[in-house]
Amino acid sequence: PKWMPAPESLPIWQKFTAPEGMDLESVQRSFCRHVTKTLARTAHNMDDFAAYQALALGVRDRLIDKWNITQQHHTKMDPKRIYYLSLEFLLGRSLDNALLNLDIKELYRDALKQLGFRVEDLVNEEVDAALGNGGLGRLAACFMDSLSTLNVAAWGYGIRYTYGIFQQRVVDGYQTEFPDYWLNFGNPWEIERLDVTYEVRFRGYVNKIVEDENTVRYVWEGGDKVVAVAYDVPIPGFDTKNCINIRLWSGKPQKEFDFASFNEGNYEKAVEEQKTSENITAVLYPNDNHMVGKILRLKQQYLFVCATLQDVIRRFKKTSRPWSDFPGQVAIQLNDTHPTLGIVELQRVLIDEEGLSWADAWDIVTKVYSFTNHTVLPEALEKWAVPLVADLLPRHMMIIFDINLFFLQDVERKFPHDRDRLRRMSIIEEGHPQYVRMAFLAIVGSHTVNGVAELHSNLIKNVVFKDFVEYFGAAKFTNVTNGVTPRRWLYQCNPRLASLITEKLGTRAWLKDLSQLKKLSVFADDQQFQAKFMEIKYLNKVRLSEYIRTHANVTIPPDFMFDIQVKRIHEYKRQFMNILSVIYRYQRLKGLTKEERAKEVPRAVIFAGKAAPGYFIAKLVIKLINSVAEIVNKDPDVAQLLKVVFIPNYNVSLAEVIIPASDISQHISTAGTEASGTSNMKFVLNGGLILGTVDGANIEIGEEVGEENIFFFGKLADQVEEVRHANRYRRSDVDPKLRVVIDLIDQGVFGDPRIFEPLVSTLTVGGDYYIISADFESYITAQDVVDKAYKDKAGWSKKAVMCTALMGKFSSDRSILDYCKRIWKVTPCAVP
Numbered sequence: 001p002k003w004m005p006a007p008e009s010l011p012i013w014q015k016f017t018a019p020e021g022m023d024l025e026s027v028q029r030s031f032c033r034h035v036t037k038t039l040a041r042t043a044h045n046m047d048d049f050a051a052y053q054a055l056a057l058g059v060r061d062r063l064i065d066k067w068n069i070t071q072q073h074h075t076k077m078d079p080k081r082i083y084y085l086s087l088e089f090l091l092g093r094s095l096d097n098a099l100l101n102l103d104i105k106e107l108y109r110d111a112l113k114q115l116g117f118r119v120e121d122l123v124n125e126e127v128d129a130a131l132g133n134g135g136l137g138r139l140a141a142c143f144m145d146s147l148s149t150l151n152v153a154a155w156g157y158g159i160r161y162t163y164g165i166f167q168q169r170v171v172d173g174y175q176t177e178f179p180d181y182w183l184n185f186g187n188p189w190e191i192e193r194l195d196v197t198y199e200v201r202f203r204g205y206v207n208k209i210v211e212d213e214n215t216v217r218y219v220w221e222g223g224d225k226v227v228a229v230a231y232d233v234p235i236p237g238f239d240t241k242n243c244i245n246i247r248l249w250s251g252k253p254q255k256e257f258d259f260a261s262f263n264e265g266n267y268e269k270a271v272e273e274q275k276t277s278e279n280i281t282a283v284l285y286p287n288d289n290h291m292v293g294k295i296l297r298l299k300q301q302y303l304f305v306c307a308t309l310q311d312v313i314r315r316f317k318k319t320s321r322p323w324s325d326f327p328g329q330v331a332i333q334l335n336d337t338h339p340t341l342g343i344v345e346l347q348r349v350l351i352d353e354e355g356l357s358w359a360d361a362w363d364i365v366t367k368v369y370s371f372t373n374h375t376v377l378p379e380a381l382e383k384w385a386v387p388l389v390a391d392l393l394p395r396h397m398m399i400i401f402d403i404n405l406f407f408l409q410d411v412e413r414k415f416p417h418d419r420d421r422l423r424r425m426s427i428i429e430e431g432h433p434q435y436v437r438m439a440f441l442a443i444v445g446s447h448t449v450n451g452v453a454e455l456h457s458n459l460i461k462n463v464v465f466k467d468f469v470e471y472f473g474a475a476k477f478t479n480v481t482n483g484v485t486p487r488r489w490l491y492q493c494n495p496r497l498a499s500l501i502t503e504k505l506g507t508r509a510w511l512k513d514l515s516q517l518k519k520l521s522v523f524a525d526d527q528q529f530q531a532k533f534m535e536i537k538y539l540n541k542v543r544l545s546e547y548i549r550t551h552a553n554v555t556i557p558p559d560f561m562f563d564i565q566v567k568r569i570h571e572y573k574r575q576f577m578n579i580l581s582v583i584y585r586y587q588r589l590k591g592l593t594k595e596e597r598a599k600e601v602p603r604a605v606i607f608a609g610k611a612a613p614g615y616f617i618a619k620l621v622i623k624l625i626n627s628v629a630e631i632v633n634k635d636p637d638v639a640q641l642l643k644v645v646f647i648p649n650y651n652v653s654l655a656e657v658i659i660p661a662s663d664i665s666q667h668i669s670t671a672g673t674e675a676s677g678t679s680n681m682k683f684v685l686n687g688g689l690i691l692g693t694v695d696g697a698n699i700e701i702g703e704e705v706g707e708e709n710i711f712f713f714g715k716l717a718d719q720v721e722e723v724r725h726a727n728r729y730r731r732s733d734v735d736p737k738l739r740v741v742i743d744l745i746d747q748g749v750f751g752d753p754r755i756f757e758p759l760v761s762t763l764t765v766g767g768d769y770y771i772i773s774a775d776f777e778s779y780i781t782a783q784d785v786v787d788k789a790y791k792d793k794a795g796w797s798k799k800a801v802m803c804t805a806l807m808g809k810f811s812s813d814r815s816i817l818d819y820c821k822r823i824w825k826v827t828p829c830a831v832p
């Protein structure tokens with residue numbers, strides 16, 4: 001099978017031809033029909049939002065056509081299906097992406113212009129679909145784009161949360177959270193499937209049925225039932241007829257009303273119980289890289305896998321194949337441990353409902369599942385209290401104990417008399433209460449386990465899951481380095497740069513084969529090309545500067561160096577260290593003479609990101625950033641040299657404005673803590689350099705773009721433990737430069753120091769777990785190196801061009817091809 005069409009077959013960028021059956025008039029007719037018939041509006045009763053809706057509904061019609069053709073083709077060909085199970089899909093906006101992927105943006109632009117609308121304005125009317133926390137959820141979204149573009153017969157499965165990730169506002173420097181009721185004005189990008197519903201049981205009891213002396217069966221009965229309803233979100237591929245689907249589940253009350261309660265005259269109780277089922281999928285848990293053991297979250301996880309497996313099995317059974325064909329027809333990828341109950345649920349269905357033997361069932365299960373681990377942070381590894389699981393899912397708890405029993409018996413056979421190994425490897429953590437270790441369950445129930453960048457996958461193999469590598473063998477553990485879709489993260493968010501690239505390469509083929517960008521490197525020294533490239537960067541900075549002026553009330557001259565750190569606020573990502581270094585820079589600048597100041601590089605330090613609502617220290621970091629910004633931005637001594645800003649409510653559509661505008665971005669996690677990072681890839685792809693630690697995918701980015709085009713600093717992953725151990729706990733022992741900074745905070749330069757005491761003391765009495773003090777000197781030195789490099793305009797431009805040119809590896813197409821070949825063993829199924 002051919003993965004890539006020949007480059008010549010791709011449409012040429014400038015010469016636009018409308019797709020078959022579409023012209024200006026048909027587009028305008030469809031638009032007007034939706035205005036008058038669907039929205040019941042008139043030409044005299046229209047605003048941009050209504051125009052956005054009519055436009056979106058027209059595009060949706062086209063998506064549905066493609067979607068139908070794709071599903072029919074798949075039904076006919078019956079290829080192996082890939083199921084990507086994820087509790088998060090951070091899709092952002094869909095309109096612009098659909099227009100570009102369907103290659104109809106130019107046509108719509110012209111058609112709407114004649115009707116008096118600008119596509120660019122309408123695109124901004126859309127609210128983000130923010131059903132995810134950060135990198136993990138956005139990765140799922142990029143993967144869907146690649147799966148569709150590469151013509152894989154794939155489905156995404158997830159939850160349709162009524163409330164996405166909270167909206168962040170900054171009040172008096174503090175983060176405040178507001179509910180993200182994103183469905184308020186309807187959602188044109190979903191298709192409600194009131195006919196696709198499945199029952200989901202909770203609680204109840206397990207009945208043991210002795211059939212004969214050799215056979216017992218277990219039946220799970222009683223309890224409460226809720227219903228999961230499907231909502232389908234079409235995902236169009238780029239330059240292909242294929243359009244795949246994400247199916248999101250929403251909890252609904254059972255059709256049968258509780259007439260027992262009703263007849264007892266308890267109408268209110270009957271209605272109340274109906275509402276509880278809707279609660280299950282009401283809200284996305286807002287924690288990134290942190291587990292909170294709430295029962296409602298466990299209910300979400302089970303509702304999700306239970307409905308998904310019923311759907312997958314129903315599709316499989318339509319072809320009347322025997323169960324032994326199942327692993328050849330179905331591959332299920334677990335996006336982190338969140339859907340791990342799916343392993344147990346499939347085993348339950350096969351033995352309790354389909355009548356397979358334990359061994360046959362387990363053989364199928366372990367051939368179907370594979371598992372991606374996204375973090376080694378201990379607080380993020382999921383574990384559920386046994387009494388909680390036993391209460392909510394009594395049959396599943398029995399099966400987990402059985403899986404563990406058979407597994408440990410085999411461990412004992414392989415490593416006899418090693419009691420401590422059994423304790424370490426048990427899926428059940430002993431204690432009061434006991435816990436189910438979900439990552440261990442996922443490993444035991446999968447055929448392949450992967451990390452998301454080389455360093456991370458090595459840490460998994462050599463540290464976190466070392467025992468499992470010794471037991472299963474190294475072949476089961478592998479690496480698939482993450483990637484990002486170049487369609488959204490260059491073509492869509494940076495149209496000027498995309499045009500320049502297409503013009504230079506004479507083809508748009510790079511959008512499906514990102515390695516072709518390397519042909520740009522021959523222009524890296526070309527002054528004219530450098531000038532064009534940097535002019536685009538400048539215009540992107542103007543756009544961001546305008547956004548910051550209107551949304552954060554800070555004026556940033558676009559000729560400043562834009563130094564950006566945007567991601568979830570987390571101690572391990574060390575935004576704290578960044579703002580401490582800003583304070584250091586501030587006091588250094590204040591100490592300079594006028595002549596010395598004139599030689600400095602003006603810098604805008606830009607932050608954005610959400611902190612989990614219950615993460616006190618992370619929220620204090622936001623407060624400190626805002627307090628520092630307030631002092632610095634009004635100080636005339638540094639007005640020409642330093643600006644600090646925190647942009648509220650970071651999300652996907654804001655990232656699309658921020659990322660193309662960076663000169664340098666910071667990815668400065670303590671070495672060994674950031675599994676991969678994916679925004680690092682987006683920044684570099686858009687010609688922004690990186691200041692970073694030797695961590696996650698930074699390392700592989702450095703390998704690709706060359707050491708001279710990335711600024712590394714800090715301790716290495718294998719040094720961190722030792723440094724931690726040697727940490728002192730007194731203020732007098734911290735790095736001298738850091739000491740200067742802490743003293744300024746303590747003196748109240750940035751407001752009442754008592755506010756920041758809990759944060760500052762993480763560096764001392766808290767043991768400085770993320771080794772900020774040990775990395776500080778090296779960090780400050782690296783910042784100076786960045787300044788020096790930036791002063792050399794031609795040198796910097798060359799670096800920027802080389803960065804874009806050498807990022808081919810980090811397309812999510814490459815990641816997905818890796819999964820297809822090495823993990824899922826699947827070939828494409830393109831609509832002819």
Ligand code: GLG
Nearest residue numbers: 135136374452675676677678
């Ligand atoms: C995780 C990690 C990131 C990683 C992402 C996608 O923390 O380093 O890039 O998944 O694999 N929770 C996350 O965002």
